[in-house]
Amino acid sequence: MNLWCASTDQPWTWQWIAYPGVWLTVLIPVVAYLRAVARSQEPTDRRTRLAFLAGMAVFWIASDWPVGTLGAGYLAWVHMSQYVLYVLVAAPLLLRGIPDWMAARILDRLRLRGVARKLGHNLLISGLVFNLVLVVTHAPFTVDALRSTQLGSFAMDMTWLISGLVLWLPIVGPLLEHRSRSVPARMVYLFAAAGVVAILPASFLTFAKFPLYSTYELAPRIGAITAIEDQQLAGVMMKLGMVPVVWGTLAVMFFRWMGSERAGVS
Amino acid sequence: MPRIGFLVAIAVIAAACASPPAGTAAAPFQGMVVDPPQPKPDFVLTDTTGRRFDFRADTDGRLTLLYFGYTYCPDICPVQLAQIAAVLDQLPDVRRNTTVVFVTVDPERDTPEVIRSFLDKFDTDFIGLTGTASQIAAAQQAAGLPVATKIGDGPDYTMGHSGQVLAYTPGGLMYTEYPFGTRQTQWASDLPKLLER
Numbered sequence: 001m002n003l004w005c006a007s008t009d010q011p012w013t014w015q016w017i018a019y020p021g022v023w024l025t026v027l028i029p030v031v032a033y034l035r036a037v038a039r040s041q042e043p044t045d046r047r048t049r050l051a052f053l054a055g056m057a058v059f060w061i062a063s064d065w066p067v068g069t070l071g072a073g074y075l076a077w078v079h080m081s082q083y084v085l086y087v088l089v090a091a092p093l094l095l096r097g098i099p100d101w102m103a104a105r106i107l108d109r110l111r112l113r114g115v116a117r118k119l120g121h122n123l124l125i126s127g128l129v130f131n132l133v134l135v136v137t138h139a140p141f142t143v144d145a146l147r148s149t150q151l152g153s154f155a156m157d158m159t160w161l162i163s164g165l166v167l168w169l170p171i172v173g174p175l176l177e178h179r180s181r182s183v184p185a186r187m188v189y190l191f192a193a194a195g196v197v198a199i200l201p202a203s204f205l206t207f208a209k210f211p212l213y214s215t216y217e218l219a220p221r222i223g224a225i226t227a228i229e230d231q232q233l234a235g236v237m238m239k240l241g242m243v244p245v246v247w248g249t250l251a252v253m254f255f256r257w258m259g260s261e262r263a264g265v266s
Numbered sequence: 267m268p269r270i271g272f273l274v275a276i277a278v279i280a281a282a283c284a285s286p287p288a289g290t291a292a293a294p295f296q297g298m299v300v301d302p303p304q305p306k307p308d309f310v311l312t313d314t315t316g317r318r319f320d321f322r323a324d325t326d327g328r329l330t331l332l333y334f335g336y337t338y339c340p341d342i343c344p345v346q347l348a349q350i351a352a353v354l355d356q357l358p359d360v361r362r363n364t365t366v367v368f369v370t371v372d373p374e375r376d377t378p379e380v381i382r383s384f385l386d387k388f389d390t391d392f393i394g395l396t397g398t399a400s401q402i403a404a405a406q407q408a409a410g411l412p413v414a415t416k417i418g419d420g421p422d423y424t425m426g427h428s429g430q431v432l433a434y435t436p437g438g439l440m441y442t443e444y445p446f447g448t449r450q451t452q453w454a455s456d457l458p459k460l461l462e463r
Contacts, residue, residue, distance in 0.1 A: 011340040209356055210450040217349075218447060220341050224387070226352055227450070
């Protein structure tokens with residue numbers, strides 16, 4: 001039974017494959033969220049709810065057929081697109097979509113409030129954790145070992161999502177106590193953590209003479225793209241995929257900060 | 267005492283990590299070593315232009331990669347040929363002295379035109395051969411491979427065939443063969459060495 005997308009030696013077809021594990025991983029949090037929002041006496045505005053649902057939708061698209069299937073076993077550039085979707089789109093939307101009362105309740109229940117506070121305030125640790133996950137989960141050995149089983153592939157996807165939550169916690173964390181107070185510090189952090197270190201593994205992918213991942217090198221080919229072209233595209237995706245989100249966020253942060261500074265002065 | 271045990275354990279692990287697995291340190295090749303080396307098989311088939319192709323004579327003095335497959339193969343054949351084409355692209359000196367020969371095991375569907383069009387997706391210099399079923403069976407046997415068999419009925423049948431590429435050095439001997447799963451880095455490591463044999 002296919003619960004989660006993993007690599008396979010079967011040739012690629014556009015025939016739909018069901019992944020009930022993916023559906024459950026999406027449905028359970030969505031139902032729990034909507035129930036909690038409906039039952040709570042605390043207000044949750046429409047934008048917050050939409051942000052959460054959009055985050056879960058992106059997570060679903062990145063995990064299910066066809067993106068999940070292609071990324072797990074056929075094309076390195078799709079695998080990299082999944083990473084970008086989890087880390088840079090789903091994770092900040094989810095954080096933005098969790099109301100503060102719900103975040104407090106979840107973190108208290110999981111006894112993670114202290115950890116979250118430390119990660120939110122200590123930007124160096126958050127950046128290190130995020131980039132450690134980035135480097136380790138893109139190492140050829142890790143990718144080839146984890147993508148070959150459903151459980152491993154699930155672990156990799158979840159690790160990516162969690163590392164994305166860690167990355168964005170100091171910036172859009174639901175609890176103010178988690179966010180770093182200094183806007184310039186947050187901007188430098190985001191630029192360094194999400195924009196600088198990724199260039200290193202991305203360069204390895206782009207400039208390697210031979211394919212690094214056996215999963216994608218030996219996968220049944222799709223169309224005319226060769227294994228090395230696929231890998232180069234993955235490198236480009238890693239480098240440039242982050243640009244719109246990171247630079248867009250930096251721009252928004254900068255202009256909001258400038259606005260608040262001006263308002264403060266006047 | 268526990269500290270000594272810990273240090274001994276570390277030393278054992280370090281030694282195990284430092285020494286390569288048995289059989290790999292001395293092996294000059296990353297492909298599967300054939301011991302003793304096998305001579306180049308002698309068979310004659312027809313190439314995609316309709317000319318007679320004497321495998322032994324027409325590849326004499328060249329590094330020759332021989333592969334038995336079929337163009338409708340859904341998985342192994344396209345990957346093996348793509349791997350070889352990709353590596354030869356990176357090694358122009360090797361490429362100049364290498365001949366890649368693809369022999370169909372499915373002459374029923376693989377007409378010369380179909381073979382040519384299939385091989386051109388990988389490399390226009392790859393040579394495609396066909397013949398009668400008995401000629402192709404004899405060629406496989408001459409190369410020391412089991413004869414491919416038809417699996418299933420109807421137009422979408424598949425062929426059960428050996429998936430390895432046989433590598434013959436310019437000296438006419440096969441020292442190594444390359445099963446499905448051989449990485450491009452392994453090919454790139456072996457081909458220049460084979461060329462010198």
